[in-house]
Each structure stands twice: as C-alpha cells, then as structure tokens.
Amino acid sequence: MQTTRRDFFRFSLTGSSMVALTGAIPNFLGRAVAQTPQAQRPGARDTILVVVQLTGGNDGLNTVIPHSDPNYARLRPTLRIQNFLRVNDTVGLHPAMTGFNSLLQDNALCILQGVGYPNPSQSHFRSMDIWHAASMADVLNEGWIGKALRHIPAASSFHLANANEAAPLALTGAPARVPSIASLDDFQLRLQASSAGDRRQQRDLLNSVSRPGNPQPTLLDFVQRTAVQTYDSSQRLASLGREYQPRVPYPQSALGNHLKLAAQLIDAGLGARLFYVTQDGFDTHAAQLPAHAALVGDVSSSITAFYRDLAARGQGNRVLVMVFSEFGRRAHENGSRGTDHGSGAPMFLIGGRVRSGIVNAHPSLVNLQQGNLPFSTDFRQVYATVLDQWLGVPSRPVLGQQFAAVDVLRRA
Amino acid sequence: MPQNQQPIDPRWAWDRYRPSDAAPWDLKKAGHLFRRAAFGATSAELQAAVREGPERSVTALLQGRADAQGDELWTTMSRSLADANVGDQLSALWLYRMLYSAHPLREKLTLFWHNHFATSNIKVRNVGYMLGQYELMRRHAQGNFRTLLTEMSRDPAMMVWLDTIQSQRNQPNENYARELMELFSLGVTNARRPGQRNYTEDDIRQAARAFTGLRIVDGRGVFRESDHDGSEKNVLGQRGRWRPDDVVRICLEQESAPYFIARKLFRFLVSDSLDATPALLEPLATEFRRNYDFGALVERVLRSNLFFSAHAYRTKIKAPVDFVLGIARGLEAHRAAGAGQGGLGTVELARVLEGLGQRLFYPPSVAGWEGGRAWLNGQTFLLRQNLALALTSTTDVRFGRRLDPAALLRRHNANTNAQRVDFLLRVFLQGDVPAASRTRLLDYAASAERQAYPVYWTADDAANHRMRTLGHLVLCLPECQLD
Known part of the structure; x- marks a missing residue:
C-alpha cells in the first residue's frame, strides 16, 4: 500500500477512521515536515495558525495605550497607565508586555487597531459566538475553523484545553472531532505494571489480542485497526515528545504550558496546523489594574516564548499566532476602578x-458609540486574510461572503 | 455484520423471537439485551436473565422497578442544581441516575430522545429548563410520540434553543419550523423515494408563522394569541389558520414521519452499520403511524428476531456512556452504594465522558451526536483504555476503590486464574472472544505469578494487583468497544 503524506495525516490522531495505515507507518510520525519546514509564501500548505482567545473581554484601551490623546486621561481617571512602553508618537504597550515590545524590534508583531463588527453585542456569549462562527445569524452552530478544516482535511488540529473546558464553537463543523488535550500524557496508554518486563508483557498481550484476524x-476489524494503530503511534509520540526541549524558558502559567505543548506537537512533526487555546479572566469589572497587568503580561511573555522557541527551530516563518477577545471594554472606566x-x-x-x-489609526476617543470605541476593521476581514493568504483556504465559503483583506502579512 | 448479501425478510425480522436450536437463548443474547436496553449488567442479572428467558427478561426491562428513594434523591438534587443554575454538573446528575436506576431502559430511551431533540445548555444556559426538557422526554420515553412532539414545541429549553421565543408575528423566526421538519419528524428526503423532498422552503416559512406567539412566562411555555399570526397558512398542502399543534399534526400525517422515527430507533437499538431499507422498516412504520405509540414500537423491536440475530449483535460502537456505565455495572458499582458505603460518584466520570465526546445536556449540534465509528479515534480510544485503568486500579484518586475487580472476583469465589479470567470474560463479553485471546490472558496471569513484587507487599497485595490488572486487560479487549 502506498501511503502518501496526505494519507498519513488523514489517519492521524484527529481522524475518526485510523484504519488504512497498515505497514507503512514510519513516515507517519517521521520528520515529514522536513520537506517544507518554511512557508516561502503565505498560503503555503504547511503554515500553522495558533488562535489565542482572551476570554471575558480584554481592555484594549489599556493594552495598546493612546498616550498622546488627552482624552485618554479624561476617560481613565484612576486606570490611566503612564509608564507604557512607547511604540510610536501616539501609542504604547502596557508596561507588562515587554515580550511583545521585543517582538516589535524583531519585526514579528503586528498590532491591528480598531477591530470589531457592526451592531456589536455586549453579551459575552453572544459576542464570543459571533467571533467563533464569524457570523451574526440568529443560530450559530458551526465555527470558522471547523469549516476551514473541511478544506484542509489532511491537517490535524488540537484544542489545548484547560481542565473541564469544552471544545470551542470555533472548532465545530470539522470533518473529524478536534481533540481537546491538556498534555502529551493524554496520548499515552497507561498500564499498571510491576516492572518493565511486566509492562512489555501487557503491551504484547494487547497488541496480540488487537491484531485484525478477519479479512x-x-x-471489530475497525476497532482492532484503530487499536493497533493507536498503540503504535502513542509509543512513537512518547519518544518524540521526549526529544523536545524548549529552546527558551516558558512562563509557568496555563497559557505558557499550552503553548509549550503546541510547540512540542509541532516539533513532533504530526502535521498539526491549527491550535486553539484560551486564557480566561479578562472580565475586569472592578479593581482592574493588578489583574489586567498580570493577564496581559502572561499573554505577552507566553506568546513571545512560543515564537522564540519555534524561531530557534527554524519554524518561525511557519507560525502565525492570532490573539483576539470577544470585545473590548467601555472607554470610560466605571465607579469600581474597572471597566464594563x-x-x-x-x-x-x-x-x-x-x-x-x-x-490602522487608534480609534477615536471622541466619537464614541454608546460609550464604546468605534471599529474600523471587521474581524472577518482578518479571518479572510488569514484563510486566503496564510492557510490557503478560500475564505468565501467559510465566511459566507467576500471580505476585503487587511494588510497584516508580508509576502515573501 | 451479515455475511450474506441477501436482503433480510421484513416479516421474519420483526416477528417475535422464540428460542430455537438454531437461535438458542443464551448468555450472549442476554448480554446483548442488557447492553442495548440498559447500560450493561452484573453477573447476577445476566444469570437471572438466562434463567428467565427472553420473554420475561424483556418484560422486566420494559417495566422497570419502582424506586421511590431514588426518585426522591433525584428531585432534591435536580432542584438544587436548577436553583444554582450549575450547568457543569448536569451531565454528572443524569449519569448518576443512569448508573443506579431501577428502570434503566427508561433512561436509555430518554437519552435517545435527548439525541433526537439535541438541545444544548451551551445556548439555553438555564439548568431548570434543561431538566424540564429531560423530564418531558422521560415522561414520554415509552409513551406517545405525537404527544411528546406536541409538548416539545412549548418546552422552554427548546423555545430558547431554536428561538421560538424570538419569533415575532410580523417577523417569524424559521429555526424551529425547519428543524421540526428536518430533524424531528420528517427528514429532508422522502423515506421511500429518496429523490423526493419532504418539504419546500415555503412550507417552512408558512409553518414558522404558525409557531409565532410562543412565549415563556414564569418558566413555562405558553401560547399567546396576541403575539400569534392568526392568518391562513398553507403547510404541506393543507390550508388553515394553523397553530403550533396543527403543524405537528400535519407533519405526522406525512408518509415519511413514521419511517423517520423508526429508522432512528433502528440505529439506536438494532445496528448503526446495517442498512435500514424502507422495505425492512415497513412493518414497523405501518404499525407506528396508527397512533405513534413509541413504547409499543420499542417493545416490538426488543422482542424481534432481528434484534436477537447476528445482524444486530455487536454491530454498534459503544457510546461513551455505554462503555463507562457497562464497566461500572459489571464491577457492581451499585453494591457499594446499596451497602451505604457511597457508590461510585459521577462528577469525575462525567468529566472523563466529555473527553470521550459525550457531554450529556451539551450535544455538539442540533443534529446530536454523530455516533457509530465517529466515537472512536486514536485519542478517544486511548482515553477509554486509560479510563478503564483508572476505574479498576483502585489507586486513582478520582474513583478510589469502589470498583475493585479483586473484591469482585473474591466475592464470586473466583480463586484460580482460569476462574478469574473466565468470570471477567463472562461478565463483560459473555465469554465471546477468540480462544487465542483467552489463552493470552491465562498465560499472562500465570507468568504474572512469577513476577517480583515490592518486598513489603503481602501475598494478598500481589494477588489483588494481578486481579486488577486482569480486569484492566479484559476491558482493553477490542470486543469491549462493541455494543
């Protein structure tokens, strides 16, 4: 049986039908990636997208700070940030975001200002659903990434989950269920063995009773093939995982750990192209300053570590991390030293x-819409750009209409 | 799976199964019955069923037993969850009832309806409404489908889920009308003539107008005349000033309706890989359409030749719920519960189930769980094996010692390796595994006795360890994934 790389990926860990790989497994977890480790052009088929979701509504105004605008001080009497990291004459980054600041020096960070959508919902759930589905229809039950995966069925994808976190709407509608995993241990067959010899015996037994006997x-044959395939790949993944050592230190945070796991899976050459990870806690209605500083600091340092780790492996040009939140916050702070x-x-x-x-210019702080910053770019334009120019997936069928691209990616 | 390509005779298929030399009533059939019409069985239940025969065993499952104490516990627990609106524990709550129920078939059929109406708390966000819908489905789980479907259009969870509460008389929302036809009663194409569509977009628009005026008042679904579009509608060829109940009636008068439900039940109870042709379903559909007595339909299927035939036996992939609860029941989880030691808790179990792809009250989409082979991929397969270990090892803090295979084997006086292997194979697989698999297990058990164990272990410690390992290995047999 000739096993192409495409076949391999199709029957990889996300596949619901790990049937067809009989003998020709080596290429499967081998360094197939070596063929095209770098995306020479946007849309090349091996590009990787990592979506980082900031759950709860990130305060954009205190993340990318319009320091030169006198209205900023007026709107934020107690929450105003003065020791920002200056980016240019008009805006600066939150002081906790030193990592992102260094990425700017390295030409690896794009800050896209004023992103939103028409008639915005201020319900967390509704607005998050809109971002996930890339649609404002009444009923949303398919996600934009799930739909995109139908066009690249060979790409495997992972939801890097927190404990008890369900798979996000963004990933539904994929041809195979996108697995949620918290660590590589999830891919290990556990046995209770009293010795290495015992472990080997148990493994031998399981392999032997799972061998398809019926032509x-x-x-049953389907189950047996799934079993044999899975036992084999889990052992290979264990050894590949052991080879991985981060090239730079990651912060000791959930987000840092998830992104480290993503780097591990990328390094293992599984053909994974889509990763989804969330960071909760951005719903800062009260006493915002310390909490928000910790959050954006974690986002900045975790993502910076992830990018530098991959860049050190020669994969920096393959990866694109996209950070979004379901909405920003009210321009004027509230009475509890927080924002709505x-x-x-x-x-x-x-x-x-x-x-x-x-x-884009920073949104006007004068022409507020019901107290909120106006948007100049529809988030679906960003999705369209990422789909068309980065993943090589036609955006129109995924988004339902054609959106104008935004200039956020460099052409090679 | 059937070896011959000859079509199955529909009359034979749904005739009552009577044991014969060619198709004897045995342990395998009893195990099959308890997997499909319950959530697995204990050794004692299997033996009793073999003794009682198919007639009485099916009757016992259809009727269930009363359990006033369990019902009371349910009422208390569900009320407190609803009051606190804690969606996280919904799945665990139902799982608990499935595991300890005195009427498992009823829970199983409620699960069938849950997958049919596939309402998720991810959008409803109201535990009280979700439990209300559960009660509605459970009430009619073996009752009348027409009544269930009629009441469903007024069910608050459904009204939120498919937006009937958003529907305005001058701007009707078509969501419910569409799913009523596509997913709840007819399907897109005609059951007997696949080229023909069951309804048009205009039928949906007209039906949507009939569903205006439904509102939630004080937590209950009501029909409000003043919000209703009272003008004439033309739905599926019938003209009138239709209201919600009329549209349900009209849908159920369509030729496809009884086939649509019968096919879905077929996939649930009989096989998810065998092709349910219109000809095969015809006897069921003809009887069902008379009065939409779903309980009678279930009974006919469960007593049929086809149900107890090789066409049905092990022709489904176990759903996560069935895989997990089958282990728990086989290991006699109820025993610890009955002895007042506290049974196996289901909060952690529910969490694991989510990883396996089945979070109750949170189906993945309006179409429910895809089921069948979609349940198994590399990751979920490993998770199942690892869960089996967590349940049997007695060292996993989430599950503790409540399902100890060593204690089970001692209770049943399985004292030799052969007795132990055979007991485990009998409970979980009714002994139906290749001889080579049994030999491998026996060889392993023998060689494990020669293993070196930590010096501080007693002989009993080592024996218990070996029995637990055997339990895990049996549950890892590929046959255990089949329903």
Missing part, C-alpha cells in the same frame, strides 16, 4: 511573516 471489514463591556479592540498577530508594527 472481512467488520466493525465594550466593543472594538485591537488584535495581535505574531509570527515571522507578519507586517510588523501598527496597522
């Missing part, structure tokens, strides 16, 4: 091929 394609739900906010794109620097 007919029965349901708003709308438009900045997005961040990180990677070796982004157009680094600031894109």
Whole structure:
C-alpha cells in the first residue's frame, strides 16, 4: 500500500477512521515536515495558525495605550497607565508586555487597531459566538475553523484545553472531532505494571489480542485497526515528545504550558496546523489594574516564548499566532476602578511573516458609540486574510461572503 | 455484520423471537439485551436473565422497578442544581441516575430522545429548563410520540434553543419550523423515494408563522394569541389558520414521519452499520403511524428476531456512556452504594465522558451526536483504555476503590486464574472472544505469578494487583468497544 503524506495525516490522531495505515507507518510520525519546514509564501500548505482567545473581554484601551490623546486621561481617571512602553508618537504597550515590545524590534508583531463588527453585542456569549462562527445569524452552530478544516482535511488540529473546558464553537463543523488535550500524557496508554518486563508483557498481550484476524471489514476489524494503530503511534509520540526541549524558558502559567505543548506537537512533526487555546479572566469589572497587568503580561511573555522557541527551530516563518477577545471594554472606566463591556479592540498577530508594527489609526476617543470605541476593521476581514493568504483556504465559503483583506502579512 | 448479501425478510425480522436450536437463548443474547436496553449488567442479572428467558427478561426491562428513594434523591438534587443554575454538573446528575436506576431502559430511551431533540445548555444556559426538557422526554420515553412532539414545541429549553421565543408575528423566526421538519419528524428526503423532498422552503416559512406567539412566562411555555399570526397558512398542502399543534399534526400525517422515527430507533437499538431499507422498516412504520405509540414500537423491536440475530449483535460502537456505565455495572458499582458505603460518584466520570465526546445536556449540534465509528479515534480510544485503568486500579484518586475487580472476583469465589479470567470474560463479553485471546490472558496471569513484587507487599497485595490488572486487560479487549 502506498501511503502518501496526505494519507498519513488523514489517519492521524484527529481522524475518526485510523484504519488504512497498515505497514507503512514510519513516515507517519517521521520528520515529514522536513520537506517544507518554511512557508516561502503565505498560503503555503504547511503554515500553522495558533488562535489565542482572551476570554471575558480584554481592555484594549489599556493594552495598546493612546498616550498622546488627552482624552485618554479624561476617560481613565484612576486606570490611566503612564509608564507604557512607547511604540510610536501616539501609542504604547502596557508596561507588562515587554515580550511583545521585543517582538516589535524583531519585526514579528503586528498590532491591528480598531477591530470589531457592526451592531456589536455586549453579551459575552453572544459576542464570543459571533467571533467563533464569524457570523451574526440568529443560530450559530458551526465555527470558522471547523469549516476551514473541511478544506484542509489532511491537517490535524488540537484544542489545548484547560481542565473541564469544552471544545470551542470555533472548532465545530470539522470533518473529524478536534481533540481537546491538556498534555502529551493524554496520548499515552497507561498500564499498571510491576516492572518493565511486566509492562512489555501487557503491551504484547494487547497488541496480540488487537491484531485484525478477519479479512472481512467488520466493525471489530475497525476497532482492532484503530487499536493497533493507536498503540503504535502513542509509543512513537512518547519518544518524540521526549526529544523536545524548549529552546527558551516558558512562563509557568496555563497559557505558557499550552503553548509549550503546541510547540512540542509541532516539533513532533504530526502535521498539526491549527491550535486553539484560551486564557480566561479578562472580565475586569472592578479593581482592574493588578489583574489586567498580570493577564496581559502572561499573554505577552507566553506568546513571545512560543515564537522564540519555534524561531530557534527554524519554524518561525511557519507560525502565525492570532490573539483576539470577544470585545473590548467601555472607554470610560466605571465607579469600581474597572471597566464594563465594550466593543472594538485591537488584535495581535505574531509570527515571522507578519507586517510588523501598527496597522490602522487608534480609534477615536471622541466619537464614541454608546460609550464604546468605534471599529474600523471587521474581524472577518482578518479571518479572510488569514484563510486566503496564510492557510490557503478560500475564505468565501467559510465566511459566507467576500471580505476585503487587511494588510497584516508580508509576502515573501 | 451479515455475511450474506441477501436482503433480510421484513416479516421474519420483526416477528417475535422464540428460542430455537438454531437461535438458542443464551448468555450472549442476554448480554446483548442488557447492553442495548440498559447500560450493561452484573453477573447476577445476566444469570437471572438466562434463567428467565427472553420473554420475561424483556418484560422486566420494559417495566422497570419502582424506586421511590431514588426518585426522591433525584428531585432534591435536580432542584438544587436548577436553583444554582450549575450547568457543569448536569451531565454528572443524569449519569448518576443512569448508573443506579431501577428502570434503566427508561433512561436509555430518554437519552435517545435527548439525541433526537439535541438541545444544548451551551445556548439555553438555564439548568431548570434543561431538566424540564429531560423530564418531558422521560415522561414520554415509552409513551406517545405525537404527544411528546406536541409538548416539545412549548418546552422552554427548546423555545430558547431554536428561538421560538424570538419569533415575532410580523417577523417569524424559521429555526424551529425547519428543524421540526428536518430533524424531528420528517427528514429532508422522502423515506421511500429518496429523490423526493419532504418539504419546500415555503412550507417552512408558512409553518414558522404558525409557531409565532410562543412565549415563556414564569418558566413555562405558553401560547399567546396576541403575539400569534392568526392568518391562513398553507403547510404541506393543507390550508388553515394553523397553530403550533396543527403543524405537528400535519407533519405526522406525512408518509415519511413514521419511517423517520423508526429508522432512528433502528440505529439506536438494532445496528448503526446495517442498512435500514424502507422495505425492512415497513412493518414497523405501518404499525407506528396508527397512533405513534413509541413504547409499543420499542417493545416490538426488543422482542424481534432481528434484534436477537447476528445482524444486530455487536454491530454498534459503544457510546461513551455505554462503555463507562457497562464497566461500572459489571464491577457492581451499585453494591457499594446499596451497602451505604457511597457508590461510585459521577462528577469525575462525567468529566472523563466529555473527553470521550459525550457531554450529556451539551450535544455538539442540533443534529446530536454523530455516533457509530465517529466515537472512536486514536485519542478517544486511548482515553477509554486509560479510563478503564483508572476505574479498576483502585489507586486513582478520582474513583478510589469502589470498583475493585479483586473484591469482585473474591466475592464470586473466583480463586484460580482460569476462574478469574473466565468470570471477567463472562461478565463483560459473555465469554465471546477468540480462544487465542483467552489463552493470552491465562498465560499472562500465570507468568504474572512469577513476577517480583515490592518486598513489603503481602501475598494478598500481589494477588489483588494481578486481579486488577486482569480486569484492566479484559476491558482493553477490542470486543469491549462493541455494543
């Protein structure tokens, strides 16, 4: 049986039918990636997208700070940040975001200002659903990434989950269920063995009782092939995982751990192209300053470590990290030293091929819409750009209509 | 799976199964019955069923037993969850009832309806509503489908899920009308003539107008005349000033309706890999359409030749719920519960189930769980094996010692390796595994006795360890994934 790389991926860990790989497994977990380790052009088929979701509504105004605008001080009497990291004459980054600041020096961070959508919802759930489904229809039950995966069925994808976190709407609609995993241990067959010899015996037993014996394609045969395939790949993945050592230190945080796991899976050459990870806690209605500083600091240092780790492996140009939140927050702070739900906010794109620097002017602090910052770019334009120019997936069928691209990616 | 390609005779298929030399009533059939019509069985239940025969065994499952104490516990627990609106524990709550129920078939059929109406708390966000819908489905789980479907259009969880509460008389929302036809009663194409569509977009628009006026008042679904579009509608060729109940009636008068439900039940109870042709379903559909007595339909299937035939036996992949609860029941989880030691808790179990792809009250989409082979991929397969270990090892803090295979084997006086292997194979697989698999297990058990164990272990410690390992290995047999 000839096993192409495509076949391999199709029957990889996300596949619901790990049937067809009989003998020709070596290429499967081998260094198939070596063929095209770098995306020479946007849309090359081996590009990787990592979506980082900031759950709760990130305060964009205190993340990318319009320091030169006198209205900023007026709107934020107690929450105003003065020791920002200066990016240019008009805006600066939150002081905790030193990592992102260094990425700017390295031409690897794109700050896209004023992203939102028309008639914004200020319900967390509704607005998050809209971002996940890339649609404002009444009923949303399919996600934009899930739909995109139908066009690249060979790509495997992972939801890097927190404990008890269900798979996000963004990933539903994929041809195979996108697995949620918390660590590589999830891929290990556990046994209770009293010795290495005992462990080997148990493994031998399981392999032997799972060997397909029936030439007919029965349901048992399907289970047996799944079993044999899985035992084999889990052992290979264990050894591949052991080879991985981060090239730079990651912060000791959930987000840092998830991104380290993503780097591990990328390094293992599984053909994974889509990763989804969330960071909760951004719903800062009260006493915002310390909490928000910790959150954006973690986002910045975790993503910076992830990018530098991959860049050190020669994979910096393959990876694109996209950071979004379901909405920004009200321009004017509330009476509890916090902020209420708003709308438009900045997005961040990180990677070796982004157009680094600031894109779009900072939203006006005068022409507020019901107290919220207006948006100048529809988030679906960003999705369209990422789909068309980065993943090589036609955006129109995924998004339902054609959106104008935004200039956030460099062409090779 | 059937070896011959000859079509199955529909009359034979749904005739009552009577044991014969060619198709004897045995342990395998009893195990099959308890997997499909319950959530697995204990050794004692299997033996009793073999003794009682198919007639009485099916009757016992259809009727269930009363359990006032369990019902009371349910009421208390569900109320407190609803009051606190804690969605996280919904799945665990139902799992608990499935595991300890005195009427497992009823829970199983409620699960069938849950997958049919596939409402998720991810959008409803109201535990009280979700439990209300559960009660509605459970009430009619073996009752009348027409009544269930009629009441469903007024069910608050459904009204939120498919937006009937958003529907305005001058701007009707079509969501419910569409799913009523596509997913709840007819399907897109005609059951007997696949080229023909069951309804048009205009039928949906007209039906949507009939579903205006439904509102939730004080937590209950009500029909409010003043919000209703009272003008004439033309739905599936019938003209009138239709209201919600009329549209349900009209749908159920369509030729496809009884086939649609019968096919779905077929996939649930009989096989998810065998092709349910219109000809095969015809006897069921003809009887069902008379009065939409779903309980009678279930009974007919469960007593049929086809149900107890090789066409049905092990022709499904176990759903996660069945895999997990089958282990728990086989290991006699109820025993610890009955002895007042506290049974196996289901909060952690529910969490694991989510990883396996089945979070109750949170189906993945309006179409429910895809089921069949989609349940198994590399990751979920490993998770199942690892869960089996967590349940049997007695060292996993999430599950503790409540399902100890060593204690089970001692209770049943399985004292030799052969007795132990055979007991485990009998409980979980009714002994139906290749001889080579049994030999491998026996060889392993013998060689494990020669293993070196930590010096501080007693002989009993070592024996218990070996029995638990045997338990895990049996549960890892590929046959255990088949329903």
